[in-house]
Amino acid sequence: MRVSIRGAAQVMLPPEDGMPYLRRPNELRLEPGSVTVDDGVIVALEDDPGADLIIDAAGGAVIPGFVDCHTHLPFAGWRAEEYEQKVTGVPYEEIARGGGGIASSARALAAASDDELLAQAVDVRTEMLEAGTTTVEAKTGYGLSREGELRLVRLGRQVGDRVTGLFAHAIPEGYDAAGWMDVVDELAAEADVDALDIYVESVAFRNEDLERLGEIARREGVPLRAHVEQFNANRSVPVALAAGARSVDHLACLAPEDVAPLAAAECAAVLLPGAEVLGAERLAPGRALADAGAICVLATDCNPGTSPVQSLPLVIGLAVRRYGWTAREALAACTLNAAWVLGFDDRGSIEVGKRADLAVLDGPVEHIAYRLGRNPIKEVIRA
Numbered sequence: 001m002r003v004s005i006r007g008a009a010q011v012m013l014p015p016e017d018g019m020p021y022l023r024r025p026n027e028l029r030l031e032p033g034s035v036t037v038d039d040g041v042i043v044a045l046e047d048d049p050g051a052d053l054i055i056d057a058a059g060g061a062v063i064p065g066f067v068d069c070h071t072h073l074p075f076a077g078w079r080a081e082e083y084e085q086k087v088t089g090v091p092y093e094e095i096a097r098g099g100g101g102i103a104s105s106a107r108a109l110a111a112a113s114d115d116e117l118l119a120q121a122v123d124v125r126t127e128m129l130e131a132g133t134t135t136v137e138a139k140t141g142y143g144l145s146r147e148g149e150l151r152l153v154r155l156g157r158q159v160g161d162r163v164t165g166l167f168a169h170a171i172p173e174g175y176d177a178a179g180w181m182d183v184v185d186e187l188a189a190e191a192d193v194d195a196l197d198i199y200v201e202s203v204a205f206r207n208e209d210l211e212r213l214g215e216i217a218r219r220e221g222v223p224l225r226a227h228v229e230q231f232n233a234n235r236s237v238p239v240a241l242a243a244g245a246r247s248v249d250h251l252a253c254l255a256p257e258d259v260a261p262l263a264a265a266e267c268a269a270v271l272l273p274g275a276e277v278l279g280a281e282r283l284a285p286g287r288a289l290a291d292a293g294a295i296c297v298l299a300t301d302c303n304p305g306t307s308p309v310q311s312l313p314l315v316i317g318l319a320v321r322r323y324g325w326t327a328r329e330a331l332a333a334c335t336l337n338a339a340w341v342l343g344f345d346d347r348g349s350i351e352v353g354k355r356a357d358l359a360v361l362d363g364p365v366e367h368i369a370y371r372l373g374r375n376p377i378k379e380v381i382r383a
């Protein structure tokens with residue numbers, strides 16, 4: 001089917017075709033125009049009056065479909081009661097002692113059937129699509145056992161466009177960090193995943209485990225990703241950079257001296273303002289990273305604990321306000337730069353020949369952040 005999206009006030013275009021990511025997103029162009037799609041591919045940056053379907057974009061913007069490169073789908077149920085405890089001041093240790101936290105999600109997951117898990121994930125993905133997200137990463141991590149993690153890899157394939165093995169998420173009962181890393185090593189060799197990930201934090205894994213996962217990722221030929229510097233400054237970023245990580249995610253407690261090396265590296269800084277706001281975390285140095293030319297990325301971190309957030313328009317609004325970013329900086333961070341994190345070079349920007357993943361907004365791009373919490377999406381095309 002041939003589709004023409006006609007007469008937009010803004011079409012978001014990269015400064016030139018073929019760029020893998022943008023370190024200076026303010027070079028993005030926002031120009032009046034039209035886009036024609038045929039057979040799921042962008043074929044022209046002009047109107048086709050003979051198209052099978054015409055979408056009137058007058059007054060609005062056409063942008064690439066959002067890429068959410070950091071989610072914890074699939075998971076079972078939500079943890080709203082914990083959120084209330086958290087905001088009213090119950091310490092996390094107490095919540096965890098009462099059976100909450102990651103352990104609670106792991107129990108719910110073990111009790112849920114595959115059909116129940118997939119049904120919840122499909123609901124979430126549908127709502128993400130309605131908010132403009134056309135590509136989603138899925139992570140394992142709530143399995144907390146060998147079998148549980150292998151099950152999540154299998155289900156993740158039905159949920160996400162990429163599956164990341166977050167086998168090193170929490171340390172299962174009966175193991176210490178090093179002992180579980182032996183299992184992670186076996187899982188990485190056995191499971192078919194697109195990347196490997198680890199949660200480095202005082203309550204989880206250590207920098208030496210990150211180093212080891214880097215070696216495992218190299219052996220398996222998949223990118224290394226890492227949850228780092230979320231609640232504490234552990235100086236994990238230099239370790240991740242030395243291990244050749246594709247991305248470092250969270251960074252609320254990034255050490256100031258690590259900004260410049262991260263910005264100089266071919267490693268994305270994945271910022272998660274939904275988790276920062278809902279967890280009353282510290283603020284990642286988003287402005288400093290952008291000024292230093294880092295490959296900045298935004299994602300929802302969608303998970304039932306720290307960030308039950310699905311909307312990238314909302315995340316853009318938070319990032320613009322809290323990091324002091326322009327609309328262009330926020331948009332590049334959840335389109336082209338996020339696609340690079342997931343290893344997709346066929347999407348994330350509006351170029352002839354790329355996959356037709358597009359969102360039509362009902363106003364200019366600046367309204368996404370400004371009218372916070374509102375869904376600005378009028379139409380979504382996914383291939």
Ligand SMILES: [Zn+2]
Pocket residue numbers: 070072227301
């Ligand atoms: Zn996460």
